[in-house]
Amino acid sequence: xxxxxxSLGRLRLPNPVLxxxxxAAAGKELSQFFDLTELGGIVTKSIMLRARSGRPTPxxxxxxxxxLNSIGLQGPGIDSFLAHDLPWLRxxxxxxxxxxxxxxxxxxxxLAKRLYNHPVDLIEVNISCPNVENRGxxxxxxxxxxGRVISAVRRAAHPNVGVFAKLSPDVTDIGVIARxxxxxxxxxxxxxxxxxxxxxxxxxxxPALGGVTGGLSGPAVRPVALRCVWQVHQAVPHLPLLGMxxxxxxxxxxxxxxxxxxxxxVGTAVFHDPTAPIRILRELEAELDACGFASVTDAIGFAHKxxxxxxxxxxxxxxxxxx
Amino acid sequence: MxxxxxxxxxxxxxxxxxxxxVQEVGEIFDVTRFGDYTQLTVxxxxxxxxxxxxxxxxxxxxxxxxxxxxxxxxxxxGVKPGSEFAGTIQFVVAVHGPGTGWLAAQRIGARLDLVGPxxxxxxxxxxxxxxxxxxxxxxxxxxxxxxxxxxALGSEVEMIVGASRAHRLFGELQAKRLIGKVTVTTDxxxxxxxxxxxxxxxxxxxxxxxxxxxxxxxxxxxxxxxxVARAHAIPAQVAVxxxxxxxxxxxxxxxxxxxxxxxxxRFVRSCVEGPVFEAGRVRWADVGTLPAxxxxxxxxxxxx
Ligand SMILES: Cc1cc2nc3c(=O)[nH]c(=O)nc-3n(C[C@H](O)[C@H](O)[C@H](O)COP(=O)(O)OP(=O)(O)OC[C@H]3O[C@@H](n4cnc5c(N)ncnc54)[C@H](O)[C@@H]3O)c2cc1C
Ligand SMILES: Cc1cc2nc3c(=O)[nH]c(=O)nc-3n(C[C@H](O)[C@H](O)[C@H](O)COP(=O)(O)O)c2cc1C
Ligand code: FES
Numbered sequence: 001x002x003x004x005x006x007s008l009g010r011l012r013l014p015n016p017v018l019x020x021x022x023x024a025a026a027g028k029e030l031s032q033f034f035d036l037t038e039l040g041g042i043v044t045k046s047i048m049l050r051a052r053s054g055r056p057t058p059x060x061x062x063x064x065x066x067x068l069n070s071i072g073l074q075g076p077g078i079d080s081f082l083a084h085d086l087p088w089l090r091x092x093x094x095x096x097x098x099x100x101x102x103x104x105x106x107x108x109x110x111l112a113k114r115l116y117n118h119p120v121d122l123i124e125v126n127i128s129c130p131n132v133e134n135r136g137x138x139x140x141x142x143x144x145x146x147g148r149v150i151s152a153v154r155r156a157a158h159p160n161v162g163v164f165a166k167l168s169p170d171v172t173d174i175g176v177i178a179r180x181x182x183x184x185x186x187x188x189x190x191x192x193x194x195x196x197x198x199x200x201x202x203x204x205x206x207p208a209l210g211g212v213t214g215g216l217s218g219p220a221v222r223p224v225a226l227r228c229v230w231q232v233h234q235a236v237p238h239l240p241l242l243g244m245x246x247x248x249x250x251x252x253x254x255x256x257x258x259x260x261x262x263x264x265x266v267g268t269a270v271f272h273d274p275t276a277p278i279r280i281l282r283e284l285e286a287e288l289d290a291c292g293f294a295s296v297t298d299a300i301g302f303a304h305k306x307x308x309x310x311x312x313x314x315x316x317x318x319x320x321x322x323x
Numbered sequence: 324m325x326x327x328x329x330x331x332x333x334x335x336x337x338x339x340x341x342x343x344x345v346q347e348v349g350e351i352f353d354v355t356r357f358g359d360y361t362q363l364t365v366x367x368x369x370x371x372x373x374x375x376x377x378x379x380x381x382x383x384x385x386x387x388x389x390x391x392x393x394x395x396x397x398x399x400x401g402v403k404p405g406s407e408f409a410g411t412i413q414f415v416v417a418v419h420g421p422g423t424g425w426l427a428a429q430r431i432g433a434r435l436d437l438v439g440p441x442x443x444x445x446x447x448x449x450x451x452x453x454x455x456x457x458x459x460x461x462x463x464x465x466x467x468x469x470x471x472x473x474x475a476l477g478s479e480v481e482m483i484v485g486a487s488r489a490h491r492l493f494g495e496l497q498a499k500r501l502i503g504k505v506t507v508t509t510d511x512x513x514x515x516x517x518x519x520x521x522x523x524x525x526x527x528x529x530x531x532x533x534x535x536x537x538x539x540x541x542x543x544x545x546x547x548x549x550x551v552a553r554a555h556a557i558p559a560q561v562a563v564x565x566x567x568x569x570x571x572x573x574x575x576x577x578x579x580x581x582x583x584x585x586x587x588x589r590f591v592r593s594c595v596e597g598p599v600f601e602a603g604r605v606r607w608a609d610v611g612t613l614p615a616x617x618x619x620x621x622x623x624x625x626x627x
Contacts (some may be wrong), residue, residue: 022574029572029595038340045575053590053619056612060568060576065390067568071575073621074590180516188335206410210611218392272392274438 002288002296004281006040006239006262009187011122013040013095013263015254016296017281019164020244020267021046021124022071022100023206026085033090033274040263041095044085044174046126049110051077056210061199066220066246067268068197070211073101073129078114090119097122099166100153103132108149112156120161124242125153128193130169140168140193143180151184162187164242167196169221169230170196174228175235188240189232190265192225218268219222222246226259233260233301246275250283257296258303344441344571345369351433352411358490360461361416361427363587364401367437371410375444376469377599380414381570383436384422387450393568395422396594397541398465399440399553400494414447415461415493441570442598444560445469445537445560451477452534455527457520457548458484463494465562466539470501481527482506489514521547528555535560538602542610551600559602565593570578580606580617 018041024030027042031315036042054074058113061068070125075081089096098120099320108125115123127139127146137147146165165181167174169192178189194215199208207213225245232241243261247253248269256264293299298313305313356362370380381394416427429435445465454473456466463484467549473480485508486492492514492604498505507515509546516523522539528536528551538548539562552559568576572595581591582604591597606614613620 023569025573032571034347048622050622051618051619052622053613054578057576057578057610057622058566059578060393060566060574062391062393065392067392069568069574069576074578074619077619077622148586199406210613268392271574272394273346273436274569274571 002285002293003297004285004302006296008122008164008242008263009126010160011095015040015281016257016263017277017284018040018097018242018263018265019043019270020265021126023267023270026081026102027089027092027094028085030270031146034278036089036092036094039094039123039277041097042089043124043265044099045074045075046073046099046101047078047081047111048073049078049107051080056081058208058210059214061208061214063197063199063216064220066216066218067210067271068199068216069194070209072211072212078111079137082114082118086118086120095121097124099124099126101126101129102149103129105149105152109156111151112153113160113280116156116158120158122162122164123153123157124164124166124190125150126166126193128166128192138168138170140166140177140223141171143177146177147180147184150181150186154185154187164188164190166193167192167232168193169224169228169245175231178232178239180233182239186239186294188242188262189236190242190244191232192221192228192245195221195224215222217246219246219248222252225254229256229259229261230303233304237301247280249273250280250285252285253280253284254287254291254299257299258301260304262300278313344373344439346436346438347437348434349412351429351431351435354413354429355433357415357493358393361418361494362413363414363416363426363429363435364411364583365435365437366409367412367439368405368410368441370399370437370480371402371404374399374412374440374468376400376472377445377465377523377587378440378442379570379598380412380437380439381441381567383420384425384567385501391422391425394438394570395426396441396564396567398461398562400464400467402468404588415464417461428580438570442594443596445562445599447472447476448478448535450597451479453479453531454481454535454537455524455531455533456480456482457524457536457538457540457544458482458494458498459520459538460486460491461493461546462538462540462544462562463492463498464539466537467494467501469495469537470498480504480529481531483508483520483523483527483534485509485515485520485544487511519547520544524548524551525555528552528557533557537561542607545602546605546607549607553603559597561602562598563593563600564598565604567594570594579610580614586617588614588616
């Protein structure tokens with residue numbers, strides 16, 4: 001049995017499978033299907049300072065092996081989250097990764113300050129939001145704005161709590177953004193957020209989503225996500241990565257580890273199968289054993305390694321791994 | 324997003340039900356065609372056990388290598404929790420697109436991946452009260468177990484079932500067997516009386532001295548039924564159908580603008596805070612829009 005323990009910076013996790021922001025709410029609904037403490041952690045829906053209604057319906061469209069969503073970050077606002085959702089989640093004993101989102105740097109900073117005295121295991125900064133101060137340019141697409149948000153959050157957050165920047169794949173060179181947030185003090189990087197897409201409804205001959213465009217997720221985006229993890233691992237090899245995008249099976253999860261992720265988030269798969277994160281964890285365990293990995297740590301970034309490094313890690317099993 | 328109880332329109336609905344949904348694989352036990360519909364009977368003791376009228380089941384479609392990621396939702400009826408035999412459930416499929424097409428083509432013995440029972444059931448009065456039940460198309464399905472429940476309480480029940488045309492009617496015979504008093508309407512007059520379900524509704528309410536109306540069907544019909552009930556100063560409990568990605572309350576795709584007990588309107592999840600709503604609380608005319616007075620609309624940059 002492979003050792004499943006991993007870490008995201010200073011945060012130690014019993015295993016590398018977490019939920020994805022926006023696909024598990026704050027855990028309560030999924031707790032009807034499995035014990036939340038069995039996962040590496042629960043990543044909560046991105047929370048903002050104030051309550052947000054979100055966008056008008058329709059908010060989703062199914063696409064081949066994927067879906068588009070235009071939820072628009074509906075949520076109760078940080079006060080309600082801290083009063084109800086976070087205490088409930090912590091009460092289960094699960095590890096809580098809190099995702100925050102904002103329209104300008106000050107809003108992210110205010111959120112980090114509000115979280116300062118609360119029991120949070122990690123802060124994931126969703127920077128795939130339009131920057132109100134820069135004509136709606138998405139933070140994650142602008143290395144300067146992305147770096148500014150991350151350094152400000154890093155300074156405002158509790159020093160013992162890691163700050164992860166969540167990157168968008170909708171950029172020309174994701175390595176540039178990765179280096180910018182790393183220089184700004186990010187303790188790690190989560191990737192990828194959804195890809196911008198759209199669908200047209202042939203009954204109405206109009207965009208299928210109320211928000212016109214939406215975020216594409218699910219297996220359809222997995223190769224893009226894997227490529228992003230690979231490139232970011234090359235760009236910032238020492239930074240821990242939380243990989244996600246279309247993970248449906250333990251084999252998919254292993255591919256993300258091999259590309260350089262230290263842990264993975266399971267998002268859209270939960271809609272298909274509410275127990276997917278637990279199933280994926282079990283399957284990953286079996287896959288690691290089948291490949292001859294003694295631990296998750298050995299598998300992280302393995303696809304990047306030289307022949308000598310591989311042989312050292314897999315020992316006798318190296319012959320069975322094709323070069 | 325799980326919200327604070329104070330944020331909810333109906334505080335009692337924020338807590339998850341004690342006997343929650345289960346995920347199970349069930350074998351199709353029977354396939355029967357009714358007009359344009361396919362009725363599936365599936366062995367699903369876990370779903371059957373906790374079922375209450377108004378709840379639904381979310382079914383995975385397309386097989387293990389499917390490219391259709393999202394489950395399809397269907398209202399439950401004909402639920403037999405089972406004694407010596409394993410419990411069974413029924414639902415009716417109207418072919419709409421590829422997912423329902425796949426389901427309608429399944430044969431006896433095929434296995435379905437199910438999550439249920441989901442959603443808030445129809446509220447049942449404590450004592451017997453006269454009630455009119457209104458079903459549009461396959462919307463009659465969840466009203467059948469509701470009628471049974473109300474009759475068992477000693478309530479006097481009348482039912483109106485309608486559809487665009489005869490082939491789109493569902494549950495007429497089952498309803499007649501249960502209740503006796505069933506009025507049928509079709510838009511084209513191909514069965515029952517020509518017209519819509521709301522035409523015979525006022526006289527049915529008055530004749531019975533109905534104290535509540537229950538309905539399930541298309542959104543426009545539910546809004547119209549709500550209006551008739553309001554005109555008679557009685558409540559209407561209606562089951563809606565809104566596109567759902569998860570069905571279990573984690574994604575926020577299935578929201579409707581609903582006015583809360585505190586007078587504040589919010590986008591609420593129809594999968595876990597519905598699908599049954601008091602018709603008067605749903606802002607039917609605003610579905611598909613972002614009303615400026617909605618809680619949190621100011622956070623979207625909508626001027627109040
Ligand atoms: C609570 C509830 C109860 C329902 N009960 C029944 C029932 O008893 N019998 C029945 O035939 N149908 C019922 N429906 C509608 C049924 O779920 C849809 O017709 C079906 O999902 C369409 O899938 P498709 O692949 O055939 O169509 P597509 O249009 O290809 O579906 C694409 C996507 O849109 C979603 N979608 C499309 N139309 C609807 C819709 N009307 N409602 C919800 N989601 C939709 C699908 O789930 C899928 O994710 C119910 C829906 C809900 C929400
Ligand atoms: C319905 C839905 C809501 C989402 N909401 C958020 C969110 O609030 N914050 C965020 O950072 N990512 C959000 N995401 C993106 C996911 O966390 C994830 O990055 C992406 O979907 C790719 O992973 P997947 O293919 O496993 O879903 C959302 C995705 C979906 C499908
Ligand atoms: S369908 Fe996901 S929250 Fe209702």
